[in-house]
Amino acid sequence: MSFADAVADYRQRLDQVVDGCLPPARQHPARLHEAMRYAMQGGGKRLRPLLVYATARAVGAPDDRVDAAAAAVEMVHAYSLVHDDLPAMDDDDLRRGKPTCHRAFDEATAILAGDSLLTLAFQLLAQDATADSAVRAARVARLAVASGSRGMAGGQAMDLAATGRSLNLAEVEAMHIHKTGALIRVCVLLACEGAALPPEQFSGLDHYAKCLGLAFQIQDDVLDELGDTSTLGKQSGADRARQKPTYPSVIGLSAARQRAAELISEARASLAGLDERADGLHWLAQRVIEREH
Amino acid sequence: MSFADAVADYRQRLDQVVDGCLPPARQHPARLHEAMRYAMQGGGKRLRPLLVYATARAVGAPDDRVDAAAAAVEMVHAYSLVHDDLPAMDDDDLRRGKPTCHRAFDEATAILAGDSLLTLAFQLLAQDATADSAVRAARVARLAVASGSRGMAGGQAMDLAATGRSLNLAEVEAMHIHKTGALIRVCVLLACEGAALPPEQFSGLDHYAKCLGLAFQIQDDVLDELGDTSTLGKQSGADRARQKPTYPSVIGLSAARQRAAELISEARASLAGLDERADGLHWLAQRVIEREH
Numbered sequence: 001m002s003f004a005d006a007v008a009d010y011r012q013r014l015d016q017v018v019d020g021c022l023p024p025a026r027q028h029p030a031r032l033h034e035a036m037r038y039a040m041q042g043g044g045k046r047l048r049p050l051l052v053y054a055t056a057r058a059v060g061a062p063d064d065r066v067d068a069a070a071a072a073v074e075m076v077h078a079y080s081l082v083h084d085d086l087p088a089m090d091d092d093d094l095r096r097g098k099p100t101c102h103r104a105f106d107e108a109t110a111i112l113a114g115d116s117l118l119t120l121a122f123q124l125l126a127q128d129a130t131a132d133s134a135v136r137a138a139r140v141a142r143l144a145v146a147s148g149s150r151g152m153a154g155g156q157a158m159d160l161a162a163t164g165r166s167l168n169l170a171e172v173e174a175m176h177i178h179k180t181g182a183l184i185r186v187c188v189l190l191a192c193e194g195a196a197l198p199p200e201q202f203s204g205l206d207h208y209a210k211c212l213g214l215a216f217q218i219q220d221d222v223l224d225e226l227g228d229t230s231t232l233g234k235q236s237g238a239d240r241a242r243q244k245p246t247y248p249s250v251i252g253l254s255a256a257r258q259r260a261a262e263l264i265s266e267a268r269a270s271l272a273g274l275d276e277r278a279d280g281l282h283w284l285a286q287r288v289i290e291r292e293h
Numbered sequence: 294m295s296f297a298d299a300v301a302d303y304r305q306r307l308d309q310v311v312d313g314c315l316p317p318a319r320q321h322p323a324r325l326h327e328a329m330r331y332a333m334q335g336g337g338k339r340l341r342p343l344l345v346y347a348t349a350r351a352v353g354a355p356d357d358r359v360d361a362a363a364a365a366v367e368m369v370h371a372y373s374l375v376h377d378d379l380p381a382m383d384d385d386d387l388r389r390g391k392p393t394c395h396r397a398f399d400e401a402t403a404i405l406a407g408d409s410l411l412t413l414a415f416q417l418l419a420q421d422a423t424a425d426s427a428v429r430a431a432r433v434a435r436l437a438v439a440s441g442s443r444g445m446a447g448g449q450a451m452d453l454a455a456t457g458r459s460l461n462l463a464e465v466e467a468m469h470i471h472k473t474g475a476l477i478r479v480c481v482l483l484a485c486e487g488a489a490l491p492p493e494q495f496s497g498l499d500h501y502a503k504c505l506g507l508a509f510q511i512q513d514d515v516l517d518e519l520g521d522t523s524t525l526g527k528q529s530g531a532d533r534a535r536q537k538p539t540y541p542s543v544i545g546l547s548a549a550r551q552r553a554a555e556l557i558s559e560a561r562a563s564l565a566g567l568d569e570r571a572d573g574l575h576w577l578a579q580r581v582i583e584r585e586h
Contacts, residue, residue: 023442028467032442032450083408086381088400107381111404112450115376115411116442122415123437126430136430137419144416149316149325149409157325157405174321 003054003280010063014049017067018074021124035105035113036120039078043096045291047216047284048073048187054280055191055205058271068128069139069190072121076147076183079117082110084156090242118147125190135194142193146186155179159244167245173214176247180220181213204270208281211267216288218260221246223292225253264289296347296573303356307342310360311367314417328398328406329413332371336389338584340509340577341366341480347573348484348498351564361421362432362483365414369440369476372410375403377449383535411440418483428487435486439479448472452537460538466507469540473513474506497563501574504560509581511553514539516585518546557582 018040023033049070056066085092085100086107092100102110125139145151155178162175188209192202225248247256267285271278311333316326342363349359378385378393379400385393395403418432438444448471455468481502485495518541540549560578564571 027443029442029447029450029454031454032447036442079408083404086401086404088379088404108379108453109450111376111379111381112442112446115372115408116446118408118411119437119441119446122433123441126419126433126437133425133427133430137426137433140415140419140430140433144412144419148412148416149322149329149405150320153405153409153412154322154325157322157402160401161322161324 002283003057004283006280007050007283010050010053011046013053013063013067014046014070014074017071021068021071021120031105031109032112032116035101035109036116038104039082039101039110039113039117040075044074044077046074047288048077048184050280051184051187051209051212051284052191054278054284055188057280058205058274058278059192059195059197059201060277061191061195065130065194066191068124068130069187072124072139072143073183073187073190075117075121075124076143076152079114079121080147080152080156080183082114082117086110089156089160131194138193139190142186142189146182146189151178151182152180155182162245164243165245167250169250172245172247172250175245176214176217177210180217181210184213184216185209201273204273205281207270208267208285211263211270212285212288215260215263215267215285218247218256218263219288219291221248222253222256222260227292260289295576296350297576299573300343300576303343303346304339306346306356306360307339307363307367310364314361314364314413324398324402325405325409328394328402329409331397332375332394332403332406332410333368337367337371339367340581341370341477343573344477344480344502344505344577345484347571347577348481350573351498351567351571352485352488352490352494353570354484354488358423358487359484361417361423362480365417365432365436366476366480366483368410368414368417369436369445372407372414373440373445373449373476375407375410379403382449382453424487431486432483435479435482439475439482444471444475445473448475455538457536458538460543462543465538465540465543468538469507469510470503473510474503477506477509478502494566497566498574500563501560501578504556504563505578505581508553508556508560508578511540511549511556512581512584514541515546515549515553520585553582 022037022040025034025037027033052066052070052073053063056063081095082101084090085095086102093103094100101113121143122140125143126136128136147153155175158175159179167175185206188205192205224246247259251259264285268282271281315330315333318327318330320326345359345363345366346356349356374388375394377383378388379395386396387393394406414436415433418436419429421429424432440446448468451468452472460468478499481498485498517539540552544552557578561575564574
């Protein structure tokens with residue numbers, strides 16, 4: 001079966017893995033556990049877990065070897081959204097068409113739910129019974145580097161600092177690479193861990209992941225500029241309204257779209273050393289550029 | 294040299310380890326990295342790292358084998374203080390006599406600094422070059438369990454939910470065991486990891502850690518009731534003012550002091566199987582009950 005045909009199955013698989021990892025909603029403290037579950041639900045694209053599964057497929061690793069990694073990256077993604085949506089940060093009321101976590105619960109619970117999802121992500125990787133301890137430790141380190149102050153959290157800090165300022169292209173790109181790119185890249189790296197790939201295959205996959213991550217964020221900026229609120233499931237034009245520097249604001253909409261398309265071509269070209277099992281990686285790259293939300 | 298005589302050296306050692314692990318204050322994004330450093334400074338007692346070093350000493354592990362663990366537990370402690378102090382949580386302006394992180398910087402930076410310290414703690418354990426990968430992975434799992442929704446973060450959620458309500462003794466104890474006890478206990482567990490202890494020695498140390506953690510929080514409640522703001526470095530009577538259930542509020546001040554003293558005796562008694570190298574553990578237990586802030 002092609003990856004494209006299996007996407008619904010992979011999403012369902014992820015939901016089941018996540019459901020099994022999260023504390024039961026009624027377990028004390030119940031409000032916190034409900035908030036963690038709420039943050040993990042709700043129609044996300046699951047791009048990051050799909051990327052983990054697609055990479056595993058490309059390198060010949062069975063799905064169950066990357067279940068924990070797939071759940072962990074989605075938890076880190078969900079935690080980042082919960083914290084970014086807080087009143088002190090982006091102050092968003094809607095996420096994927098539903099009230100944001102602090103709106104559905106309260107700010108304190110949202111902060112703790114984010115903290116707890118981040119913590120649980122590392123626990124999953126460290127306790128993954130399908131991986132030997134070298135792979136477990138290496139994955140924890142990879143995910144921490146990608147998520148911390150020199151990765152995703154640092155990117156969010158750059159984003160906040162940039163609001164209302166003008167940045168040049170290199171600065172916008174650095175912000176995007178940290179804020180969005182690092183976590184997308186690590187999906188590929190986590191799935192490669194332990195696969196004993198030839199160095200040139202690994203480099204190709206890593207380059208694919210870097211290009212994909214940047215293209216994804218450029219496309220996000222483009223959609224924010226173009227989209228309407230009902231399709232996006234969040235406020236459109238929000239970045240512009242907040243005077244956040246984006247790719248389109250720096251190089252124009254048309255050049256931004258072209259840059260995203262070029263990056264996707266470059267990403268796909270860097271898969272040249274892989275066989276037809278890399279179909280999922282090609283499919284995901286295409287989806288990033290063709291998506292509407 | 295006795296542990297008591299070496300305490301200043303251990304604190305200095307910890308400061309150096311932490312300084313080497315934190316990103317440089319001027320590294321981009323500088324404001325975030327400054328806030329991380331700010332949160333890790335400022336005259337804390339360093340009880341948790343001292344407990345890591347004292348345990349290592351008791352089980353015959355060299356100091357450098359637990360440097361990463363000592364820094365990691367202090368980072369998790371610091372992150373929890375930064376987030377607990379936020380306006381949406383305890384809304385505190387002072388911590389250790391200095392402005393809290395969100396007062397010295399801003400709320401968004403404080404949230405991200407906390408997130409980043411938590412993330413860095415796991416990175417340190419996962420990359421610890423003095424430990425084999427089995428120990429690294431096991432420590433990450435231990436710290437995550439102690440810090441997450443079924444540990445410290447869950448305890449903070451219980452604490453918030455309890456404000457203005459009355460709890461019975463079992464409920465207050467459960468809250469304390471999660472909120473404070475889990476992280477204190479894990480200091481001992483991290484230092485034992487890889488030491489290949491006889492099971493009864495390990496059980497004794499684990500029991501010591503559990504008693505110590507609970508005694509520490511009871512003493513904290515007692516000091517909050519008794520202390521004055523200048524000695525505590527934070528608002529005294531703050532728990533009572535917020536109508537938070539505490540040990541003294543449930544069983545009375547005198548019974549609370551007696552319970553803390555009993556727990557410390559029990560903690561020390563459970564070290565019976567260890568030799569004179571456990572002097573630091575005895576000293577720390579005594580300090581917990583005799584401290585004034």
